[in-house]
Amino acid sequence: xxxxxxxxxxxxxxxxxxxxxxxxxxxxxxxxxxxxxxxxxxxxxxxxxxxxxxxxxxxxxxxxxxxxxxxxxxxxxxxxxxxxxxxxxxxxxxxxxxxxxxxxxxxxxxxxxxxxxxxxxxxxxxxxxxxxxxxxxxxxxxxxxxxxxxxxxxxxxxxxxxxxxxxxxxxxxxxxxxxxxxxxxxxxxxxxxxxxxxxxxxxxxxxx
Amino acid sequence: xxxxxxxxxxxxxxxxxxxxxxxxxxxxxxxxxxxxxxxxxxxxxxxxxxxxxxxxxxxxxxxxxxxxxxxxxxxxxxxxxxxxxxxxxxxxxxxxxxxxxxxxxx
Numbered sequence: 001x002x003x004x005x006x007x008x009x010x011x012x013x014x015x016x017x018x019x020x021x022x023x024x025x026x027x028x029x030x031x032x033x034x035x036x037x038x039x040x041x042x043x044x045x046x047x048x049x050x051x052x053x054x055x056x057x058x059x060x061x062x063x064x065x066x067x068x069x070x071x072x073x074x075x076x077x078x079x080x081x082x083x084x085x086x087x088x089x090x091x092x093x094x095x096x097x098x099x100x101x102x103x104x105x106x107x108x109x110x111x112x113x114x115x116x117x118x119x120x121x122x123x124x125x126x127x128x129x130x131x132x133x134x135x136x137x138x139x140x141x142x143x144x145x146x147x148x149x150x151x152x153x154x155x156x157x158x159x160x161x162x163x164x165x166x167x168x169x170x171x172x173x174x175x176x177x178x179x180x181x182x183x184x185x186x187x188x189x190x191x192x193x194x195x196x197x198x199x200x201x202x203x204x205x206x207x208x
Numbered sequence: 209x210x211x212x213x214x215x216x217x218x219x220x221x222x223x224x225x226x227x228x229x230x231x232x233x234x235x236x237x238x239x240x241x242x243x244x245x246x247x248x249x250x251x252x253x254x255x256x257x258x259x260x261x262x263x264x265x266x267x268x269x270x271x272x273x274x275x276x277x278x279x280x281x282x283x284x285x286x287x288x289x290x291x292x293x294x295x296x297x298x299x300x301x302x303x304x305x306x307x308x309x310x311x312x313x314x
Binding site (some may be wrong): 010011013014015016018019021026028181184186188 | 210212213215216217219220241262263264283285286287288
């Protein structure tokens with residue numbers, strides 16, 4: 001059985017797990033629907049396409065609407081493919097709910113991290129920067145030397161420099177599920193997750 | 209969005225908390241797990257302060273044990289705390305009674 005679901009990050013809080021207070025992220029996970037199956041013979045690989053968040057028909061364009069009509073499912077806002085070994089366990093139109101997970105399961109979560117804009121090397125790469133005092137002037141968060149002189153007389157590729165930070169695809173591995181709320185379709189996952197509130201997340205079972 | 213988180217927090221919080229205040233003398237009934245054995249313990253003393261809110265609220269209790277001051281910080285909503293009993297109500301004008309630490313015998 002494929003262990004993956006799409007979700008929306010709601011926010012963080014703390015709850016008691018057994019005796020200790022643990023930080024959790026609340027995720028509105030599913031219900032998702034299987035929109036399409038990709039098979040090796042036809043598409044070159046096996047995958048399940050999941051749809052998440054029901055929307056009205058007039059909220060999507062005609063080509064997309066046709067895609068949903070084909071599988072006879074109601075239109076969804078997000079579509080995401082999950083690679084699977086065997087596509088025959090699920091049918092188009094099948095619902096996937098939070099009950100595929102249980103308390104204590106380990107999961108990997110994929111999301112888009114918060115955008116930090118144009119960030120310096122101290123924030124972006126954790127450089128030390130310069131001293132805050134002792135006569136330091138205009139040398140507090142600078143990157144230092146970026147290379148040697150006449151030889152090689154250039155800056156090496158991949159040198160860590162200031163630039164755009166965040167808005168990247170991030171995978172957080174082996175997070176524990178603290179609680180599964182089947183009525184509200186909520187997952188409480190220990191720790192923080194990428195993205196801001198309302199961000200789309202892919203939650204899949206961790207291997208091993 | 210926030211409503212669902214509030215609901216989760218409400219579930220994690222206790223509803224039957226005795227309304228004790230800073231300065232009160234309280235008895236905290238704890239359950240302690242000792243290698244498959246459960247035991248009850250009572251920690252009695254003066255509430256020095258309450259801090260934090262929602263599920264995270266904690267309170268500090270100070271007592272004098274064999275002449276040595278002992279302070280413990282408890283998470284208010286911890287499932288390990290079975291009961292909090294107010295023994296004596298105190299009359300204080302401060303929210304944080306750190307001045308009690310320097311005093312002997314009180």
